[in-house]
Amino acid sequence: MVAVTSVAANPLEKTECIAPAKPGGGFDLTCKLAQSALQDGKYIDNPMRVTYMPGGIGAVAYNTVIAQRPDDAHAIVAFSGGSLLNLAQGKFGRYSENDVRWLAAIGADYGAVVVADSSPYKSLNDVLAAMKADPTKVVLGAGGTVGSQDWMKAALVARAGGVNPKTMRYVAFEGGGEALTALQGGHIHVYSGDAAEAMQQIKAGAKVRILAVMNDKRLPGDMADVPTAVEQGFDVQWAIIRGFYVGPKVSDADYKVWADTFAKMMATPAYDKLRSDRGLFPLAMTGAPLDAYVKKQVGEYRKLAEEFGLNVVPAK
Known part of the structure; x- marks a missing residue:
């Protein structure tokens, strides 16, 4: 036995x-x-x-x-x-x-900076220039509280652009889907989310654009045309x-x-x-x-x- x-x-x-x-x-x-x-x-x-x-x-x-x-x-x-x-x-x-x-x-997956189709921001540089001019005018949001992955991505982007993360306006949502809805409704201006998740939402009809992916090189497939943060002059990888x-x-x-x-x-x-x-x-x-x-x-x-x-x- x-x-x-x-x-x-x-x-x-x-x-x-x-x-x-x-x-x-x-x-x-x-x-x-x-x-x-x-x-x-x-x-x-x-x-x-x-x-x-x-x-x-x-x-x-x-x-x-x-x-x-x-x-x-x-x-x-x-x-x-x-x-x-x-x-x-x-x-x-x-x-x-x-x-x-x-x-x-x-x-x-990789971090991404996402805006609504109707956003005046056409590049990561546009977002950071606006934040530098007045960080209270740009509302960032994502599915996570302070210290979470999505908050970290927003903080890294801000810091790379010479903006103190403590001055950024950040709204925490229950999840990425909620944040993307808020983005399309104009309640937030920038979403610091995930590239694949954002692309799947775009395919499902979400009216959003990906301004940058947080990788050292461009991602393959559907993401091949999206520039990296690095190539736009900001060393942010996630x-x-x-x-x-x-x-x-x-x-x-x-x-x-x-x-x-x-x-x-x-x-x-x-x-x-x-x-x-x-x-x-x-x-x-x-x-x-x-x-x-x-x-x-x-x-x-x-x-x-x-x-x-x-x-x-x-x-x-």
Whole structure:
């Protein structure tokens, strides 16, 4: 009996993806992408279950997995760049970026500066010239409060243009969709959101224009004609990574099965199509390279948060 129970079950059996939010939105999209790609490519035999664990923009799921399910090799949990920013600011409680095993990055989005079709601003320079002349006349908005990813994007743009972020007028909305509606209604003038999300809204009929993407080079496909902030003279870059982690006590063997499976899956043309259909751009990393990337990113977010006068919690 002991010999039987000591044999580890295959981690790819009865799999679960935990989305740390309500259905809809980025975490759900991340889980559904993995679910489709793993099932369609026959990497798993049984359908992957997606469960929702909202609370604290990822904090509840993070704490639950570490404290209650640390060795559950069947469960992967979605994370984003926003999760890493929250970790840097201590918003996940007593745990840091060193308390889980970072498994795979499966795609990315990038920050974007968006205005309404009717806006007089035709370039990023126009926006920043107006903010410099009188920061109270330009109302920025996005789906996140002060210290969130979207606020950080707005603050970085302002700072790059020589405007003190503390003087900018910023309105926080519940989500990107609400902010885009406000933009089209003229309630805000500039939206600091995500490129893919904005492009999908444009395709759905939203009357908005993307003035700049926050990457060092132009994005492919539908975004190829949109200039970067860098080429407009403002060094603002903001990648929004999307991926998964597992509990801290998942065995090396089970972790390797997952990492190898994701690596194999992401190397296929079928996966490229699924990812781009969901508006995500290429970013594929697993195992140690991802772990190094995450820890470097959280360190950089800590520095940024300090520079902007936000709460920061050092890594343990």
